[in-house]
Amino acid sequence: MRSALAGGKTFNALFLEALREGLSVMLDETAARNFLAHLEESVSIRPDEVVEKSEVISRELEKVFGVGAARIENVVAALLFSKVGLEFESKGANLGDYIQYARIHGSIPTKAEGPATRLDAIDMQIIDSLRRDARKPVLQISKETGVSRPTVTNRLNRLIDSNILSVNACLNLGELNFKTSLIALEAKGSEARQELEKTLSICPRVLMLLRPPDKANMVIMLCGEDQNTLSSTIETFRSIRNTDLVYIHSSDPPLFAESFCLKVFPIKGDVAPCGKRCADCLHFLEGQCVGCPAVAVYKGPL
Amino acid sequence: MTQEDQSKNIKCLASILHSVYFGTLQALKSEKEFFDVYGVTIESVNDTVGNYFKQLQQKDLKEIISDLEKTGLYQGLELRQKGDNYIFTIKKCLFAVGEGGVHSSIKGIDLPCPMALAVAATLSRQNPGKKIFVYPSVYEPEGTVTQIDLTTPEDYKKRFSAIKKISRSKK
Numbered sequence: 264m265r266s267a268l269a270g271g272k273t274f275n276a277l278f279l280e281a282l283r284e285g286l287s288v289m290l291d292e293t294a295a296r297n298f299l300a301h302l303e304e305s306v307s308i309r310p311d312e313v314v315e316k317s318e319v320i321s322r323e324l325e326k327v328f329g330v331g332a333a334r335i336e337n338v339v340a341a342l343l344f345s346k347v348g349l350e351f352e353s354k355g356a357n358l359g360d361y362i363q364y365a366r367i368h369g370s371i372p373t374k375a376e377g378p379a380t381r382l383d384a385i386d387m388q389i390i391d392s393l394r395r396d397a398r399k400p401v402l403q404i405s406k407e408t409g410v411s412r413p414t415v416t417n418r419l420n421r422l423i424d425s426n427i428l429s430v431n432a433c434l435n436l437g438e439l440n441f442k443t444s445l446i447a448l449e450a451k452g453s454e455a456r457q458e459l460e461k462t463l464s465i466c467p468r469v470l471m472l473l474r475p476p477d478k479a480n481m482v483i484m485l486c487g488e489d490q491n492t493l494s495s496t497i498e499t500f501r502s503i504r505n506t507d508l509v510y511i512h513s514s515d516p517p518l519f520a521e522s523f524c525l526k527v528f529p530i531k532g533d534v535a536p537c538g539k540r541c542a543d544c545l546h547f548l549e550g551q552c553v554g555c556p557a558v559a560v561y562k563g564p565l
Numbered sequence: 566m567t568q569e570d571q572s573k574n575i576k577c578l579a580s581i582l583h584s585v586y587f588g589t590l591q592a593l594k595s596e597k598e599f600f601d602v603y604g605v606t607i608e609s610v611n612d613t614v615g616n617y618f619k620q621l622q623q624k625d626l627k628e629i630i631s632d633l634e635k636t637g638l639y640q641g642l643e644l645r646q647k648g649d650n651y652i653f654t655i656k657k658c659l660f661a662v663g664e665g666g667v668h669s670s671i672k673g674i675d676l677p678c679p680m681a682l683a684v685a686a687t688l689s690r691q692n693p694g695k696k697i698f699v700y701p702s703v704y705e706p707e708g709t710v711t712q713i714d715l716t717t718p719e720d721y722k723k724r725f726s727a728i729k730k731i732s733r734s735k736k
Contacts, residue, residue, distance in 0.1 A: 289673040290701075294599035300734035305727075326724075327731065329700030329712030330652055331674040338673075 274366055275314045277346045278339075282313060282320070285339035289331075298327065314362060321358050340365075347371060382427070385410055389418055390428060397430045433522035439564060441486045441516055442493050443470070447479035447509040448500065455505035456480060462503065465536040467526040467556045467565075468496050479509035486516075486523070488553045488563040495552035499539070531559040583660050583667075583679050590676050599676075600732035606676050607699050607725070626687055633680065641708070644684065649695075649715040651688065653681045655708040668704050678702040681711035688713060696721035 272280075286295030302308040306323055308316045324332035337353055340361035344351035347369025356364075382390075388408040392399065401419070405412045422428035436443065450456035456474075459481060463469045471484040487493030490513065501508055534540055535555035542560050546552040553563040594602045624632070630642045641656025655678065661668040677685075677699045689697040695715045702711040716724065 290599055290675070291672060297598065297600050297731050297734050301731040304734050305730060326727070327700075328674060329714075330710055331701055331703045331712075334673060334703050 281342035431524045435522045436516040444485045445512040448481040449507045451505040470523045492552045495546040528557040651713040653711045657707045678709040685713045
């Protein structure tokens with residue numbers, strides 16, 4: 264298998280994408296998700312080994328979809344071919360043969376080569392229009408930019424699908440009177456760093472996560488309803504194993520950017536995403552922390 | 566019952582099945598997920614759907630398929646058998662095409678075609694010791710292709726619980 268290219272994808276990742284998209288096209292997204300989860304849970308095929316286990320995948324497709332399996336395989340093969348720059352022609356071959364052909368004759372696009380990563384003047388006009396008001400309809404963007412509606416829609420879809428553009432609801436921390444902190448942590452070893460990343464990625468207070476190649480190999484921007492809550496959150500990071508707190512800088516809300524995509528929880532539970540129960544936490548019980556926005560006992564504005 | 570009456574009845578039953586299928590199961594699919602509803606559908610082959618065709622008890626599959634074709638709703642009906650596996654093909658279905666056609670609004674592979682369910686129900690009736698396992702249908706612009714397997718109750722149980730397990734797989 265070709266190795267991962269800098270900033271690009273592996274052949275396996277492209278095949279996984281083709282499989283997911285093929286199942287979504289032929290069935291629907293939930294069915295695709297269910298089937299891929301089934302491959303991982305029941306047949307023990309990890310996402311990083313789908314290419315080498317394509318024969319097993321074919322067997323599973325046939326078990327579940329019978330005569331329809333061949334149609335799914337054809338669509339998956341066609342998608343894979345397009346991803347590696349090949350023209351697909353159905354020759355009644357099996358999925359394994361198509362994969363083999365694509366691996367030998369196709370080329371894996373690097374990130375820099377992909378058309379979606381190159382922003383031209385039209386892309387930038389559309390982005391600039393949305394930057395001023397992300398709620399405006401395509402028709403208005405079309406009027407402002409002088410670009411036709413279908414083109415605006417296509418460009419937007421392409422930019423969003425390729426993760427270059429995201430249109431999100433962000434909250435203004437200044438208006439909410441939130442405080443912020445910049446903290447640096449040193450995770451000792453890759454295992455500790457992975458665990459830390461996992462914990463931080465689900466924490467509603469983490470606004471930004473950087474991985475500098477320094478001793479302090481994790482820099483985090485946090486927000487909190489007040490300084491005590493923020494300090495209490497930071498205290499919990501001290502208990503993460505094989506991780507040292509290197510420095511903390513506390514601040515009022517940022518001068519800019521003012522708004523951030525905070526995780527909000529319209530339906531609150533008993534346990535925070537990190538697994539902690541605020542109702543049992545001393546900081547919360549003593550009124551030093553308003554609690555996690557994900558839990559029912561939370562006392563803050565979110 | 567005259568041949569004409571029977572043809573009328575089949576036409577009516579086909580319409581009812583399509584209404585049940587597209588009205589209920591497809592709506593259910595938008596609420597629940599594909600494999601959940603698929604489970605409900607294949608379970609019904611061995612129970613409910615068979616009742617629709619009770620009146621045809623004396624007829625064999627060839628006659629039923631021929632009667633279905635005579636209704637004018639379908640063209641190019643074919644049931645190919647290979648051991649315990651059957652492939653049921655409808656080349657052209659009136660419900661699929663045109664303004665009121667539904668195939669353009671459903672996915673390439675979807676819940677089993679209602680006529681395949683009816684054929685499967687007949688197979689079930691004619692093979693009392695066996696169970697019927699119907700796969701999702703392949704929906705072409707004008708017709709469908711569906712695989713139907715005759716299987717032992719033990720194997721059916723295994724396959725059915727595999728579908729249930731997939732419906733619970735949610736990563």
